[in-house]
Amino acid sequence: MVSRPKSSFGNWKLKRNIYISFFLFLILGASVLIYLNQREVPIEQVFPGKVWAKPIENLPDLKAVGAPTAKNCGNCHTEIYEEWKRSTHANALSDIQFQSELAKPSSPKWICLNCHIPVQNQRETIITGLKNGDYFRPIEIVNPSFNPEMKAEGVTCASCHVRVDSETKESYVIGGTGGTSPPHPVKIDRKQLLSRCYDCHNETYTLNESLVCSFQTGTELIATKSNESCSSCHQPEVRRSFVKPSLNKPIRRSHKHGFIGGGVPKSFELYSDQIRLGYKPGIVLSNIKVENNTVELTLTNTNADHHVTTGDPERFYRLTLTGLNKKGNIVFKEETTIGQEWSWSPSAKKVSDSRIPSGKNFVWTLEQKDPLIESFLFQAVHVRLKDKTSDYMILSSSNLSSPYKEKVEKMKDLYPHSSIIIESIYQLKTKNRKDTPLEELFRRNIQRKGE
Ligand code: HEC
Ligand code: HEC
Ligand code: HEC
Ligand code: HEC
Ligand code: HEC
The missing domain is CATH 2.60.40 (Immunoglobulin-like)
Incomplete structure (x- = not known):
């Protein structure tokens, strides 16, 4: 038997098939890449267990108060509102240094805002996920409950005091006293109120090589085995009514809301309040x-x-x-x-x-x-x-x-x-x-x- 050489036609067919498979493989690869690059990854998956990765959900109007803005709380809690208004918390968005850092192209703005304006009502958009898990590519939709007045309020009253009841879907106030008679719904949970500070003031996280968050005030306090809470020093006690005098409520143990820290306020005008609201050098x-x-x-x-x-x-x-x-x-x-x-x-x-x-x-x-x-x-x-x-x-x-x-x-x-x-x-x-x-x-x- 003499073997016949393969025709050149057969050879060409094989080559063509190889080219086609290669081409299909390329398209498939590119599609997978495009899919991966555009796919929506949930925030929880990228930052598991991080409270600051998401704002507090949209808060519906509060019974007897209306929109849960600090200004509305201030209609009755006049003195507490005036103190808070002069705090660094109230200035957490308008702070010149914050605005300057926020504007840097390298800032993942939505993350910064989660601690500086922490309630969803304060935000124009809702972030539904991150493209391919990239924190520089948030996927945003319009927030129907955006309240521009509340946005300007920085770490507003509601960041610490208002939540939504998971069953009734209604807003309520978290209080720390009890035995009071507010016109708005209230649940007493002093422990939750006091531990809220840790969500923002105790985080060490390396986002990338040049963005590091390093606040360990909570860990430092725990290490001293002190019985004090952040509020014992930063919200000094004062006896007064919780609300304006015309509401005729009893004098109780209350707390100043100026949240004074290191004695360097955010404007020169605020110096005159530092000592009155509790400043003491460490x-x-x-x-x-x-x-x-x-x-x-x-x-x-x-x-x-x-x-x-x-x-x-x-x-x-x-x-x-x-x-x-x-x-x-x-x-x-x-x-x-x-x-x-x-x-x-x-x-x-x-x-x-x-x-x-x-x-x-x-x-x-x-x-x-x-x-x-x-x-x-x-x-x-x-x-x-x-x-x-x-x-x-x-x-x-x-x-x-x-x-x-x-x-x-x-x-x-x-x-x-x-x-x-x-x-x-x-x-x-x-x-x-x-x-x-x-x-x-x-x-x-x-x-x-x-x-
Ligand atoms: C985990 C919560 C959290 C996140 C996220 C966060 N901050 Fe802050 N930020 C704080 C807290 C708490 C303080 C106050 C710390 C203090 O006074 O010691 C603060 C203070 C600041 C200050 C004032 C510093 C000073 O000395 O007065 C600036 C500016 C600032 N943050 C910018 C940013 C920027 C920009 C981002 C985003 C890249 C960001 N923050 C993200 C919690 C946060
Ligand atoms: C219409 C008046 C009014 C408005 C508006 C109002 N409150 Fe009150 N609140 C009261 C009264 C009255 C009490 C009870 C005072 C008392 O019995 O000594 C109270 C009590 C409280 C308490 C203490 C509850 C406890 O037992 O510890 C907290 C905290 C509180 N309010 C937070 C808020 C916040 C936050 C807002 C805004 C979202 C707000 N309130 C808006 C009238 C008001
Ligand atoms: C939602 C996040 C958040 C929570 C919760 C929070 N803080 Fe802050 N706090 C901030 C931010 C942000 C700043 C700084 C804003 C800036 O400098 O622009 C700040 C500033 C302060 C300062 C002022 C520091 C200074 O020198 O001016 C004190 C004091 C403070 N917080 C105490 C507390 C205490 C006490 C609690 C708990 C009762 C608390 N914070 C809860 C975010 C938070
Ligand atoms: C950073 C968190 C935080 C913010 C912001 C905040 N509070 Fe409080 N508030 C607390 C804590 C913590 C207590 C309880 C202190 C305690 O019982 O030792 C408290 C207590 C109160 C009480 C009970 C009375 C008292 O003085 O103890 C009222 C009323 C109140 N807050 C109203 C407000 C209002 C109104 C605003 C905004 C103008 C506001 N709070 C902003 C943390 C906060
Ligand atoms: C025993 C009182 C005490 C307790 C408890 C306490 N602080 Fe302070 N804190 C101070 C004093 C005093 C200063 C002023 C330090 C200075 O500037 O000399 C201060 C300063 C600060 C500052 C400003 C940063 C600075 O270096 O000036 C922040 C922010 C702060 N405290 C947050 C907290 C938080 C959050 C907690 C709870 C985890 C807490 N503090 C617990 C007394 C206390």
Whole structure:
């Protein structure tokens, strides 16, 4: 037998089939890719167990109140409303620094808004999922219950106090007292109210290499084994009626709602309320010791059951010691800081941390040999925003639109960066120490600019 060679026709057919399969495979591959890229992934799947990944669901009108806006609550809870209105919470959306950071192209805006305007009624759109699980590609539909007035309210009353009953689908108020007679539905759950703070103030999450959220105030508090809650210090007690006098309700144990923190408010106008609404520095200058040629200053975290500074990593204390001669002229000056250092590139990383845990000391020892020194002036400044950061914000203000663009351009004049929180003069000869009263420091803080 002689074998016949395969015809070239058969060869061509085989090649054609290979080409067709390859082509079909390509189309299939591309379709799978397109499908994957466009498919809607539920938010819970991308951020499992994260409370901040979703806003609180749309709240229907509250019986006897109407829309659950802070302004409406304020119709009866007048004093609480006035205090809250001056809090950082009420300014959480209008904050110039927040607006500036939100406008960065690298900000996943909807995530930021989940903590800064946390109720769905405050949002124009509802996010139904993420394209291919990508947090930069949220899928949005129009929110029929959007309330623009409520949007402006930042961390509004309802973020902590109003929820929807899963059976009746009606809104109710969460209270912490009981035995009261409100016209609106109320359920008493003080524990839930008090633990709400942790949802926003206790999160460490690395979104990508340059976006890290690092607030550990809750963990710091738990580590001290303190029995206090965040509210024990940030909502000081006061006896009063919960509502305006004309409603004739009894005097009860109430809580200030100014949520004062580090004593650097969001506008100069708010300085005058800091002490009234409960500001106290976390650190105390517990000792000044001058021996031979060394000065030893001890600062103790006496008043906070968490680290100071806490929360935002940019915060720090700047300590200055100035030596003055007989005439009051400066002959010696040194500075140090207490805070965290982060390096942001190539990726965010904590480099050092000298913050003071609750109850602990920070000892600053300095050498000085100048015989002309007669007294020392010590100052502690709490810095919320560095000059370098606000310079950068001004430079990139073109990302913003009106009115925030104009505000950021003028932010050196509009936005407090820091506050003096301790000042003390120590006379070497008499060992006499004189502390400037906090009220006076805060009157001066209104006039200060920058870091
Ligand atoms: C029409 C008046 C009115 C409006 C509007 C109103 N409240 Fe009240 N609320 C009351 C009265 C009255 C009480 C009971 C005071 C008392 O008995 O001492 C009360 C009690 C409360 C309590 C305490 C309940 C407890 O026992 O701990 C909370 C919390 C509360 N209201 C929150 C809100 C919030 C949040 C809003 C807005 C969404 C709101 N209220 C709107 C009148 C009002
Ligand atoms: C829905 C999220 C959320 C919840 C819940 C929440 N906070 Fe806040 N809080 C914020 C945001 C956001 C800011 C800062 C806003 C800004 O600086 O623009 C803030 C700021 C503060 C500040 C001011 C810090 C300063 O130095 O100005 C204090 C104090 C504070 N919160 C305490 C509390 C306490 C106490 C609770 C619980 C009763 C609580 N927060 C619950 C989001 C929240
Ligand atoms: C960040 C969370 C938060 C926000 C925002 C908030 N509250 Fe409260 N509120 C609390 C907590 C926590 C308590 C209970 C404190 C306790 O019992 O120790 C409370 C208590 C109350 C009470 C009971 C009386 C009292 O003073 O203890 C009323 C009334 C009240 N809040 C009304 C309001 C109103 C009105 C607003 C908005 C103008 C508001 N709250 C905003 C957390 C919040
Ligand atoms: C024993 C009182 C106490 C308790 C409890 C407490 N704080 Fe504070 N907190 C303070 C004091 C005092 C300061 C002011 C620190 C400073 O600036 O010197 C402060 C500052 C802050 C600040 C501003 C950041 C800063 O570094 O100034 C935030 C935010 C804050 N606290 C949140 C919380 C939260 C959230 C909780 C609960 C997890 C809490 N605090 C529990 C006393 C307390
Ligand atoms: C998990 C909740 C949460 C998310 C998400 C969140 N924030 Fe905040 N933000 C807070 C809290 C709480 C504070 C107050 C912390 C403090 O004062 O120590 C705050 C404070 C701030 C401040 C003020 C800092 C200061 O020192 O005054 C800015 C600016 C800010 N956030 C921007 C953003 C941006 C931009 C995003 C999105 C990339 C974002 N936040 C996402 C909770 C959140």
